[in-house]
Amino acid sequence: MARDRPGAGPATPATVALDRAGVPYARRPYPHDPAVPSYGMEAAEALGVDPARVFKTLLVDAGKGLAVGVVPVDGRLDLKALASALGAKSVTMADPSAAERSTGYVVGGISPVGQKRALPTVLDETAYAHSTIFVSGGRRGFDIEITPDDLAAVTRAVRARIGRA
Template identity: 55%
Template sequence: MNNNSSASKTHVGTPATRILEQIGVPYEIHAYTHDPAVRSFGAEASAKLGVEPHRVFKTLLIKVDDDLVVAILPVSSQLDLKALASAHGGKKAHLAGVAEAERRTGYVVGGMSPLGQRQTSPTVLDMSALDFQRILISGGRRGLDIELAPNDLVMLTNAHVARIARPD
């Protein structure tokens, strides 16, 4: 681990970490100094934490037909909108607007965790997550990631697991 990150299990006070503490799921916190000029949040986390980008997962809020759906996929991939729509039983999908995503989840873009969202939404996790013992997801703010077992993430979000990512 580089000196720009720290791994601990200290309570950092986001809704995502509070959920993990309440349920008692094992996890690690990885914090780093976020550069406000960076817009590729997942790539920044991967680089600053020294973790392969296919093990760092981003959280997107997607409109599938009339539903809002949380998609979780590696930062090294692009979301396959048709695959997500199909996995959710819909026909068309597009990225929700920033204001709508932030209002719905209670998190800022770049710090959107799939855990502890203001309003829960159906969730789809890319099946590549199951290739790893542990993955990283946003901890609920920019510069904060949570490392946990993908099966725990599935349990906590009641996620459907499907192939929704395609290589970038």
């Protein structure tokens, strides 16, 4: 996949990081409605893709710091499975303000790429069933399309089953 032309969507820390790393991706902006209950499902619908290919970025508190779980928007994060993948005793969902401070992104637009601080990241293994997946590009109404392998490489993600229906 080649990078789309620079004008196709906003420049964000995520796109800057991907460009610097030479990782191919595609910018996928879409009209965002702040009133929708699920930003991820909104992205799937607006982009016309199966929700199983659109992944949400969730931050957890692992006791010794924050970590990232990336799971399909049509499922839920299994906290026990994520804790196991991280080698932690347990994890809890991170406070939204802590997630925003740590990543530099706003909730609903947190990208797994280009965060202010690199955090331990786990990518749900279902991502590998698809040639490309969609993750937040760092802003509400803006996703990036990328291969699971490239996303894992740029975020140093571990692969594990951390999602559930």
